[in-house]
Amino acid sequence: MMAKLDQKDRDDLSARQFAFQEQRKEPIEDAKHVRNAIARFNQVKGVSDKERDEAWKRILAAAKKFDVEVTEKSWREIGRD
Structure with missing residues (x-):
């Protein structure tokens, strides 16, 4: 179920x-x-790789805070099998 606001x-x-x-x-x-x-x-449009790097760091920090397991070490790994 998708989270909605x-x-x-x-x-x-x-x-x-x-x-x-x-x-x-x-x-x-x-x-x-x-x-x-x-x-x-990866669906976010109009952002630079630098902005993606910064966003990924924020996601990892939030994942740690909320105990969400993240297997990817980089946003560039998302969607790879």
Whole structure:
């Protein structure tokens, strides 16, 4: 089941609660959203590799905080078998 936020809840989140803070993309405020951010990571458009690197670090920190297992060491590994 996909984690959902209505627009008001999304607007109430601080930029720090998003993987891509400047764009306010991929919220990471709980375990469901962290898993969703990982699953949708490669679907985010209009960001640089540097922004992806920074977002990945935020996702890993949130994953640790919410006890979400992440098998990929880099965002470049997402979707590889």
